[in-house]
Amino acid sequence: MRLHRNLVFTVIDSIRDIFNEGVYADKAVEKALKRDKRWGSRDRKFVAETIYDIVRWKRLYAEIAEVKEPFDRPNLWRLFSVWCVLKGIQLPDWNQIEPTPTRRIKGRFDELSKIRKYKESIPDWIDEIGVSEIGETIWSKEITALNKQADVILRTNTLKTSKEDLQKKLRTENIITEFISGHDDALKLVERANVFRTQAFKDGLFEVQDASSQLVAAYLDVAPGMKVVDTCAGAGGKTLHLASLMENKGQIIAMDIYESKLKKLKIRAKRNGVHNITNRVIESTKPLKKLQGKADRVLIDAPCSGLGVLRRNPDSKWKLQPEFLDAIRETQQEILQEYSKMVKPGGKLVYATCSVLPSENQNQVETFLSSELGKNFTFVKDNKVFAHTSGYDGFYMALLKKD
Numbered sequence: 001m002r003l004h005r006n007l008v009f010t011v012i013d014s015i016r017d018i019f020n021e022g023v024y025a026d027k028a029v030e031k032a033l034k035r036d037k038r039w040g041s042r043d044r045k046f047v048a049e050t051i052y053d054i055v056r057w058k059r060l061y062a063e064i065a066e067v068k069e070p071f072d073r074p075n076l077w078r079l080f081s082v083w084c085v086l087k088g089i090q091l092p093d094w095n096q097i098e099p100t101p102t103r104r105i106k107g108r109f110d111e112l113s114k115i116r117k118y119k120e121s122i123p124d125w126i127d128e129i130g131v132s133e134i135g136e137t138i139w140s141k142e143i144t145a146l147n148k149q150a151d152v153i154l155r156t157n158t159l160k161t162s163k164e165d166l167q168k169k170l171r172t173e174n175i176i177t178e179f180i181s182g183h184d185d186a187l188k189l190v191e192r193a194n195v196f197r198t199q200a201f202k203d204g205l206f207e208v209q210d211a212s213s214q215l216v217a218a219y220l221d222v223a224p225g226m227k228v229v230d231t232c233a234g235a236g237g238k239t240l241h242l243a244s245l246m247e248n249k250g251q252i253i254a255m256d257i258y259e260s261k262l263k264k265l266k267i268r269a270k271r272n273g274v275h276n277i278t279n280r281v282i283e284s285t286k287p288l289k290k291l292q293g294k295a296d297r298v299l300i301d302a303p304c305s306g307l308g309v310l311r312r313n314p315d316s317k318w319k320l321q322p323e324f325l326d327a328i329r330e331t332q333q334e335i336l337q338e339y340s341k342m343v344k345p346g347g348k349l350v351y352a353t354c355s356v357l358p359s360e361n362q363n364q365v366e367t368f369l370s371s372e373l374g375k376n377f378t379f380v381k382d383n384k385v386f387a388h389t390s391g392y393d394g395f396y397m398a399l400l401k402k403d
């Protein structure tokens, strides 16, 4: 592979922004890809994948290169050199690249690969929590799976098309997809592509949504005509899925504490041809009280550590802090206590996260069920989705029924 200077410089600038300036990796990639309109799909792929690779393997590469944060420019180039050598790419003869003994890099790699926190490139504290919560054997497999590049999965908007028709339409736009067993509306891209440029996307025929995430709305067991509250709707990935499952009939109240996210949902709903969603920003307890005991279904897609979606957001490994995890666990229980009040007798509640830690998942549900308010609920079932067994994101969902 021949390395192109302007592409590599873009990578170096981007990892500097991510590591030293705290810029989110997805934003940095977005900005990087706008740098030169002449770049073709191969160039864009190189830039995006190399940035994500170096972010994902930061700890391992830094250890191999023997560099410490904050990385100055020569150190960023050293990280890049490690990436090249481990990928089997010949180091270019550029001023920025020091003569690097490739045998030494490979030797350090073999040595460090014996220690999980280096091999899997994770902070000590996350590795310790993983081991203590799910045990060493499962954690080792899970973190390996979470360090893989995620597939691109689409969810068919069944309000507008069928999975089969969507597949045909995408083929005319040179996008080849396959079905995934056990995921009724999902299509998996055989090769990565920018699907947001397709006419099918502009026409609202699909949304990009991981296969595990697509299990959540279906878990809530909705039907057309119901009153459903999506309490942590964000930009509405699952809200839109609920609308499809409800055939656009009934009412969905999408809530979040951030108005900016709900605004994005509004745009997506329009594209999807969904017209049964009402947005409510949670600024006080008022919108919650108004709905007390009124909802057939309540979805709590709770804020969480995001440890199940590291494949998509590898920089979370470096951004996540133990204090945040402690705080979010408290929020999860508060949310369960408060938002469950909206379920009417006989109604159902789903509590979900994109984490694989029991302390954010089944333990929260157990705490809730043994609390005063939780006594009115019965546990129906739960699904602990691991990335290493499913091949998709790590997720948790529990279905409860109000007596």
Ligand SMILES: C[S@@+](CC[C@H](N)C(=O)[O-])C[C@H]1O[C@@H](n2cnc3c(N)ncnc32)[C@H](O)[C@@H]1O
Pocket: 231, 232, 233, 234, 235, 236, 237, 238, 239, 255, 256, 257, 258, 261, 282, 301, 302, 303, 304, 331, 335, 354
């Ligand atoms: C896992 S994300 C939701 C993703 C979204 N449901 C989807 O499918 O695209 C969790 C959401 O909870 C919101 N949130 C955080 N604290 C909250 C609270 N106390 N009440 C309601 N929403 C909250 C966040 O803003 C975030 O959008």
